[in-house]
Amino acid sequence: MSNTQIQIFDTTLRDGEQVPGCKLNTAQKIIIAKQLDLLGVDIIEAGFPVSSPGDFKSVEEISKIVTNASVCGLTRSVENDIKVAAEALKYARKPRIHTGIGTSDSHIIHKFKSNKDAIIERAVRAVSYAKSFVEDVEFYAEDAGRTDNEYLAKVCEAVIKAGATVLNIPDTTGYCLPQEYGAKIKYLKENVKGIDKAIISCHCHNDLGLATANSIEGIVNGARQIECTINGIGERAGNTALEEVVMILKQHPYLNLDTNINTTMLYGISQLVSDSMGIYTQPNKAIVGANAFAHSSGIHQDGVIKNRETYEIIDPKDVGVTESAIVLTARSGRAALAYRAKNIGVELTKLELDIVYAEFLKFADTKKEVLDTDIHQIIETSKIYK
Numbered sequence: 001m002s003n004t005q006i007q008i009f010d011t012t013l014r015d016g017e018q019v020p021g022c023k024l025n026t027a028q029k030i031i032i033a034k035q036l037d038l039l040g041v042d043i044i045e046a047g048f049p050v051s052s053p054g055d056f057k058s059v060e061e062i063s064k065i066v067t068n069a070s071v072c073g074l075t076r077s078v079e080n081d082i083k084v085a086a087e088a089l090k091y092a093r094k095p096r097i098h099t100g101i102g103t104s105d106s107h108i109i110h111k112f113k114s115n116k117d118a119i120i121e122r123a124v125r126a127v128s129y130a131k132s133f134v135e136d137v138e139f140y141a142e143d144a145g146r147t148d149n150e151y152l153a154k155v156c157e158a159v160i161k162a163g164a165t166v167l168n169i170p171d172t173t174g175y176c177l178p179q180e181y182g183a184k185i186k187y188l189k190e191n192v193k194g195i196d197k198a199i200i201s202c203h204c205h206n207d208l209g210l211a212t213a214n215s216i217e218g219i220v221n222g223a224r225q226i227e228c229t230i231n232g233i234g235e236r237a238g239n240t241a242l243e244e245v246v247m248i249l250k251q252h253p254y255l256n257l258d259t260n261i262n263t264t265m266l267y268g269i270s271q272l273v274s275d276s277m278g279i280y281t282q283p284n285k286a287i288v289g290a291n292a293f294a295h296s297s298g299i300h301q302d303g304v305i306k307n308r309e310t311y312e313i314i315d316p317k318d319v320g321v322t323e324s325a326i327v328l329t330a331r332s333g334r335a336a337l338a339y340r341a342k343n344i345g346v347e348l349t350k351l352e353l354d355i356v357y358a359e360f361l362k363f364a365d366t367k368k369e370v371l372d373t374d375i376h377q378i379i380e381t382s383k384i385y386k
């Protein structure tokens with residue numbers, strides 16, 4: 001893997017699916033996993049096999065059909081979890097076990113009622129045991145965002161020695177600021193012996209709306225894998241949105257960081273996940289929301305009609321959206337009305353446009369959006385006899 005290549009680890013089917021209301025059956029998961037594989041993600045986290053027979057079955061079936069990506073199963077640092085995950089992954093061409101434990105004081109004291117040395121011992125035991133089944137073992141230091149860097153570095157060093165190939169540094173509670181998360185990754189790069197033997201992974205939650213910014217700051221500081229979900233679904237306020245990090249890297253080529261993602265599939269897979277889960281995507285969602293390429297104010301519409309790039313930094317075709325939309329509302333101007341009228345076959349002269357526009361504004365004030373059928377009616381009411 002080149003040093004400019006960012007691995008995309010998709011956890012839609014694990015961190016995304018574990019959310020109330022997002023439950024999928026095995027058949028639905030297989031359809032999504034196939035699309036994720038075609039999309040070009042490098043790793044598909046297919047589930048948490050020990051959590052239920054249904055999840056076990058899904059991981060097993062997904063392992064059979066994925067042809068390019070690695071297939072990953074989540075575990076706690078518990079022997080039985082790891083054994084069951086290895087069993088569920090036995091048909092995978094490229095299996096990965098994802099094991100880990102909480103490392104923040106809060107997790108060590110309240111969750112495990114343990115101490116720092118004992119946690120390192122458990123972490124090492126889990127990684128060594130996972131290594132007895134598969135070569136590719138990812139370790140997560142849960143709540144790394146609130147773990148002090150010196151202790152986190154000790155944990156990382158110990159699990160690398162035990163054979164971890166990937167170090168996941170989750171901001172589990174979505175607490176970190178971007179510069180803080182970036183500095184954490186930099187600290188690990190500079191202070192963990194053997195760090196070059198492992199890939200550092202960003203796994204950020206969106207409790208303060210910073211998941212995407214934190215992930216980007218993580219890779220700028222040396223991480224080479226991002227864990228993310230389609231539409232940013234996931235625990236509480238969600239995970240880093242796959243479509244956002246991928247498009248940030250594409251739109252900022254000077255960062256010299258790339259992914260394997262076929263971006264023209266992004267809109268379609270967003271719809272597939274949203275429809276399968278019955279989870280509606282907010283209209284203003286970056287990249288895949290219904291309004292992401294829609295222009296409604298007169299000033300913006302005039303600009304976009306003259307040249308799309310005046311108000312769009314992404315060509316909608318690059319993410320699988322057919323074209324930008326000029327939406328007619330009471331804030332729209334003459335240029336937008338003329339454009340939409342022309343689209344339905346009516347060319348208005350300047351004088352005609354002035355008359356129809358006055359009628360349009362009266363009508364638009366009574367409606368949220370003016371549709372093509374309304375335009376015909378407005379032209380008729382204007383008595384210009386087109």
Ligand code: KIV
Pocket residue numbers: 015140141142143168170171172173203205
């Ligand atoms: O947010 C988190 O810490 C996780 C781990 C289980 C990887 O999802």
Ligand code: ZN
Pocket residue numbers: 015170172203205235
């Ligand atoms: Zn998570």
